[in-house]
Amino acid sequence: MVKYSEVIVLKDKLANGEIRLEAAQAQFWNDFKEGQRSWHTKDWHERRSQFIKDKCEICGSNDTLTLQHLSHPIRYSEYLRDITREYANQHINTNPVVDKYEFSNYVLNKYDYVPVPFCPNCNNSNPDKRVRKLPQYRCTACRHEFDNPVYRSVDELISIFFDNKDAMEVRDKCFISKDEWGNKHNLSNIRYWFQREQAKNKDAEKIAKEAFLLYLNDTIKYLSFDDTITACKKCAFHFDINKMDLCPKCKQYYKGLQYPTCIQCLPEERRKTVLESIAFRKDWREMNQQPGMD
Structure with missing residues (x-):
């Protein structure tokens, strides 16, 4: 895993065009192991001592202190998705006209078509199908009754x-996508x-580079300890896992x-209402967990 100083140099080189994206990514993820964390590295431990304080900044305790980040970097894939969406929207706004032939091929190659029945009178889709009464179909929109619904081909739908x-x-x-998701x-x-x-095919390299630069910036911010506080093990757990910190009023209980x-520090009437609501939700959950409850 690359060091903090190395990430900064790598980001600058990529931004200035001194290194290609593929090489930068290979260097950044070199020797990366699944499950490996930044705080397991020697570089982290060496720099940690420069930032950690002598007591918890939340409760004042000095028991098992750690550096708690106030924010965490998002994944590269998330940046890639967001940047791709931006380029797609820009492409759509600047290129509103779609080639019908290319679009038709895309539909046929990427999707399976499940024909939908239409009312022959008003073109409303999915009329009610009756089992005993004739005519077999009845349109829910215009109330027209018929035996033979209209089905459109893919070409007809695209033309429409x-x-x-x-x-x-x-x-x-x-239309159902042919990929593993079947959307x-x-x-x-x-x-x-x-x-x-x-848009993605046109600007694939630019999209990937922008996303990776944002990811590197986020990583640098995380490794710099700029957005950290010193917290004891208990406060760090509540902050990171439970999204809670110590109440500034009583300094005794944790809050969202x-x-x-x-x-406990709410006005009496408000506290009573909140506690009743919590008790009600607890009873409701317990009731739903009883055997025989669906």
Whole structure:
């Protein structure tokens, strides 16, 4: 795992074009092992002593002190997703016209089509299918009764979509992606993913570089200890795992980070209401966990 100073140098080289993205990524992830953490490294322990204080900044204790980060870096894949989305939106705004032939090929190659029945009178989809009464179908929109619903081919739906993207016939999610996820989409959804892929293919290297630079900046911030506080083991656990810190009013009970005080320090009427709500939710959970409850 690369050292803090090495990450800074690597980021500057990549930003200035002194090293290619592939080489920078290979250098950064060189010798990286699954489950390895920054705080296990020698570099971390050597620099840690320069920042850690002699007591917990939350409760004042000096028992088993650690450096608690107030924020954590997000994954490179998340940066890559966000930057790709930005480029896709920019591409869509600057290239609103989609080639019908290319779009049709994309749909046929990427999706399986499950035909949807339409009312022959009003084109509303998915009419009610009756078992005993004839005619077999009844439209829920116009109340028209019929035996033979209308089915559209993929080409017909695409033609309708290009004429009117808000047409009733193209609203249904009747296309299932052929990937492992099997997501259901309508043609409007597919158009976005088609244009997103175009943007991604066009600017793949720029997208990856921007995302990796953001990731390196985030990593540098994390390794720098700039956004850390000294905390005892108990306060660090509550902060990191339970998202809680010590109540500033009583300095005795822990509270959620989003709240100004703990429950015990609330005004009497407010405290009573909150405790009743907590008790109700607890009883409700216990009741639902009893045998025979669905």
